[in-house]
Amino acid sequence: MKLSEFEFISRVASLLxxxxxEVPIGDDAAVVRGEGELLILTTDALTQGSHYLKEWKGVxxxxxxLLGKKLLNVCASDVAAMGGEPKFGLVxxxxxxxxxxxxxxxxxxxxxxxxxRLGVKVIGGDTVKGExxxxxxxxxGRGEGYMVRSSARPGELVGVTGSFGDARxxxxxxxxxxxxxxxxxxxxxxxxARIEEGIGALRAGVECGTDVSDGLLFNLSTIAQAxxxxxxxxxxxxPISRELIETFGERKALEFALYGGEDYxxxxxxxxxxxxxxxxxxxxxxxxxxxGEGVFLDGKRALIKGFEHFKEE
Amino acid sequence: MKLSEFEFISRVASLLxxxxxEVPIGDDAAVVRGEGELLILTTDALTQGSHYLKEWKGVxxxxxxLLGKKLLNVCASDVAAMGGEPKFGLVxxxxxxxxxxxxxxxxxxxxxxxxxRLGVKVIGGDTVKGExxxxxxxxxGRGEGYMVRSSARPGELVGVTGSFGDARxxxxxxxxxxxxxxxxxxxxxxxxARIEEGIGALRAGVECGTDVSDGLLFNLSTIAQAxxxxxxxxxxxxPISRELIETFGERKALEFALYGGEDYxxxxxxxxxxxxxxxxxxxxxxxxxxxGEGVFLDGKRALIKGFEHFKEE
Numbered sequence: 154m155k156l157s158e159f160e161f162i163s164r165v166a167s168l169l170x171x172x173x174x175e176v177p178i179g180d181d182a183a184v185v186r187g188e189g190e191l192l193i194l195t196t197d198a199l200t201q202g203s204h205y206l207k208e209w210k211g212v213x214x215x216x217x218x219l220l221g222k223k224l225l226n227v228c229a230s231d232v233a234a235m236g237g238e239p240k241f242g243l244v245x246x247x248x249x250x251x252x253x254x255x256x257x258x259x260x261x262x263x264x265x266x267x268x269x270r271l272g273v274k275v276i277g278g279d280t281v282k283g284e285x286x287x288x289x290x291x292x293x294g295r296g297e298g299y300m301v302r303s304s305a306r307p308g309e310l311v312g313v314t315g316s317f318g319d320a321r322x323x324x325x326x327x328x329x330x331x332x333x334x335x336x337x338x339x340x341x342x343x344x345x346a347r348i349e350e351g352i353g354a355l356r357a358g359v360e361c362g363t364d365v366s367d368g369l370l371f372n373l374s375t376i377a378q379a380x381x382x383x384x385x386x387x388x389x390x391x392p393i394s395r396e397l398i399e400t401f402g403e404r405k406a407l408e409f410a411l412y413g414g415e416d417y418x419x420x421x422x423x424x425x426x427x428x429x430x431x432x433x434x435x436x437x438x439x440x441x442x443x444x445g446e447g448v449f450l451d452g453k454r455a456l457i458k459g460f461e462h463f464k465e466e
Numbered sequence: 467m468k469l470s471e472f473e474f475i476s477r478v479a480s481l482l483x484x485x486x487x488e489v490p491i492g493d494d495a496a497v498v499r500g501e502g503e504l505l506i507l508t509t510d511a512l513t514q515g516s517h518y519l520k521e522w523k524g525v526x527x528x529x530x531x532l533l534g535k536k537l538l539n540v541c542a543s544d545v546a547a548m549g550g551e552p553k554f555g556l557v558x559x560x561x562x563x564x565x566x567x568x569x570x571x572x573x574x575x576x577x578x579x580x581x582x583r584l585g586v587k588v589i590g591g592d593t594v595k596g597e598x599x600x601x602x603x604x605x606x607g608r609g610e611g612y613m614v615r616s617s618a619r620p621g622e623l624v625g626v627t628g629s630f631g632d633a634r635x636x637x638x639x640x641x642x643x644x645x646x647x648x649x650x651x652x653x654x655x656x657x658x659a660r661i662e663e664g665i666g667a668l669r670a671g672v673e674c675g676t677d678v679s680d681g682l683l684f685n686l687s688t689i690a691q692a693x694x695x696x697x698x699x700x701x702x703x704x705p706i707s708r709e710l711i712e713t714f715g716e717r718k719a720l721e722f723a724l725y726g727g728e729d730y731x732x733x734x735x736x737x738x739x740x741x742x743x744x745x746x747x748x749x750x751x752x753x754x755x756x757x758g759e760g761v762f763l764d765g766k767r768a769l770i771k772g773f774e775h776f777k778e779e
Contacts, residue, residue, distance in 0.1 A: 156567050158593050164571060168578035169588040183589035185554055188503040194589060196556040196604055200596040241498055243509040245558075245602045258477060265481035275482040276496035276507060280471050283513040285597035289558045291509055291604030 176301055180379075181234035181363055184299050193294040195231035199224055201286040205342075210256075212332050217256040219342040220288065221263025227366070228292035229271060229346035230417040234364035236355025237296035238348065242268065242275040244290050247283035260288065271348065298355055300362035305380035305422040307444045309361070312436030314347045314418045316392040317369050318406055321413020325401070334396045344417040351419055353434035359423045365416040372420060373448045374457045380422075383445030385452070390439040411450070412458060489614055493692075494547035494676055497612050506607040508544035512537055514599040523569075525645050530569040532655040533601065534576025540679070541605035542584060542659035543730040547677035549668025550609035551661065555581065555588040557603050560596035573601065584661065611668055613675035618693035618735040620757045622674070625749030627660045627731045629705040630682050631719055634726020638714070647709045657730040664732055666747035672736045678729040685733060686761045687770045693735075696758030698765070703752040724763070725771060 156164065162178075171177035175191070176184035182195035199220060201207060210216045229239045244264065248257060268275050273292070323341030332338050347364070354362060361380065365372045369391065377384045388407060397406040422442050423431055432438070448455045475491075484490035488504070489497035495508035512533060514520060523529045542552045557577065561570060581588050586605070636654030645651050660677070667675060674693065678685045682704065690697045701720060710719040735755050736744055745751070761768045 158595075161567070161570065161593055162591075165574035165578075168571075168574045170578065170582055171587065171589065174587050174589050178589055178591070183554075183556075185587070185589065187500055187505075190501045192500075192505075192554075192606070194554060194556055194606065196558050196590055196602075197592050198558045198560065198594050198596075198602075200560060200594050202597050203595050241496075241505075241507060243496075243507055243604045245509050245511045245604075247511065247513060247598070247600055254474070257474065258481075261478035261481045265478075265483070269483055274484065274487050274498070275491075276484065276487050276498065277491055277509055278475075279510050279602070280474055281511050281513050281600075282471075282516050283511075283598050283600055284515050285560070285600070287560055287594075287596055287598070287600055289509075289511070289592070289602045291556045291558075293505070293507065293606060 176299060180301050181231040184235065184296065191296040191299065193232050193235050193237035193296050193299065195228055196289065196291040197227045197231065198287055198289040209327050212327055212330055213338065213342065216342070217259040218263040221260035222267040222343050224288050224290050225264055225267045225271065225273065226344050226346040226417065228290045229348060230364045230366070232292060232294035233346045233348045233351035234362050234419060235296060235299045236351045236362065237294040237299065238352060239271060239273050239292050239294040241293040242273050242290055244275055244278040244288070246278065246280045247285060247287040248280065249284060249286055252286055300355055300360055300421065302361065302363050302376045303379035304360040305376050305382050305442050307382055307442055309422040309424055309442040310428060310438050311384060311386065311440040311442060312421050312423060312431050312438050313392065314350050314435055315416070316394045317365070317416050317418065318397050318409030318413045319394055320344065320415040321409040322397045322401055334400060336394065336396050337400065341415060344415065346417060347419045350435050354421050354431060354436070357427055357430045357434065359421045359427065359431065361422040363420050365418045365420060367414045368412045369416065370411050370448055370455050371457055376420065376422065377446060377448050381446065383443050383447055383449065384440060385443065385449045386440035388451050392437055489612060493614050494544040497548065497609065504609040504612065506545050506548050506550035506609050506612065508541055509602065509604040510540045510544070511600055511602040522640050525640055525643055526651065526655060529655070530572040531576040534573035535580040535656050537601050537603050538577055538580045538584065538586065539657050539659040539730060541603045542661060543677045543679070545605060545607035546659045546661045546664035547675050547732055548609060548612045549664045549675065550607040550612065551665060552584060552586045552605050552607040554606040555586050555603055557588055557591040557601070559591065559593045560598060560600040561593065562597060562599055565599055613668055613673055613734065615674065615676050615689045616692035617673040618689050618695050618755050620695055620755055622735040622737055622755040623741060623751050624697060624699065624753040624755060625734050625736060625744050625751050626705065627663050627748055628729070629707045630678070630729050630731065631710050631722030631726045632707055633657065633728040634722040635710045635714055647713060649707065649709050650713065654728060657728065659730060660732045663748050667734050667744060667749070670740055670743045670747065672734045672740065672744065674735040676733050678731045678733060680727045681725045682729065683724050683761055683768050684770055689733065689735065690759060690761050694759065696756045696760055696762065697753060698756065698762045699753035701764050705750055
């Protein structure tokens, strides 16, 4: 595989007709109009080697149980970014000769518990014996409407949920065989999709949203590009947890917050009049939208780099 | 992995709440009631090693193009078995360092063409770099109603589409590095989901159906078990292609027809009054349903064995 993930997607997307699809390939999730309802559809996979390492079980015994929860939340985060409510899931499990029955069952235990918590029914699946461990979920949600990346307007503010960089901090800890501070490792292995915040934003009248899976700056740039606007962010306003700063120092913590992926927080842009409303829902303002292009950090054009599965480091 | 696929599924299914789901895990596809419509949901994966070998490209150059078509039809066959119409697809692609860009693009070309032919929109996907090649599709369909495995009734007839064993014949040919007769290899690599026949059967009033992915006798046994009935089949009535008999001889051809998987034909059971109607749609009668249990071939209890991904040969 020589193409990057984004090159590959843009090359194959042209082979797939999107005629009559309300929100086609390219946003967090696709939206189609059913008979009297909007269906929001997305799919995501977790693979050994790319998304987790079996060795982590030595540090976090409940690894597969947490991966089951994560699998659902990663998909649910896409639905949340559209302002939708996840409803039905399909899961595909590829296991190897080396996969343990206990791990696979633990994954379904975590998945089942999380589905219960989120009101999602996991109603189908496929299990295959493959040459790698891979867990895939397709999630079908419903929406009263939807937020997209392409509707940011000059004059709007940029808001985010939660804090950034913790998952990346957790990854660094696991690489060193550590599991403390647990809040960082937990953010990596057990993220919680911001479903209520997404629905709340949509109901408040917000039209533009995405989730942060590839890094804050990278995902801000997907909004800037899709909406053809400039986004200005102030680093002092970006929420960063005390645990991250205490563990890695201020400079590293900011780097993780800007570039570390897998935060699964939401970014929205919204007219100033909605500020109080969206702050009540739990969003914090970190910047603003204006005419132009690109993402700027403290007034300087930001270097955009995101986590890419296919790209060599 | 020590559990068989079926043991594994039954163990994890209990971890996933199915409350309020119209047709839960365990049939060809799941059915949920949307607002004013029935959604039919299914997912299937094709993996290197289990479902295809890269070496086959030496024999069938267009391998990945055909696998793209097959991926959609394998899922569509599940929807067809419920009597539904496939509408929206989500695809996950796991590629390795050794995967070629050309192969991956060819797969999407086949998938896109087949989606066009079937009126399916492929509206989302995920691409990951993994340790194996795996292609997964989740398919969402709509139905005016649905057929299930559990509604066969004593006194009904058993009908099937197409012919059986060809795909298994194609597999044997590929193993020997042959691609002729092409009709057999094509049945393996380019099966066509029986969507019209499924919808036709449902509209005619048929209530029980499934598709043949694991072998004719095995899939007949899933109906017999789910419906708690006995199914009698006459081997002389089972449709077997001339090419299969000419290539492998009558005895081997019958064995492939009974036990070879991946035919992706439909099985239905229906009241005698519907015989003419379902024959017009393209079904052929091969047996009958009565009180009791098990599948009987020419009056003798049939040995049931199906293709199981997890089971050692």
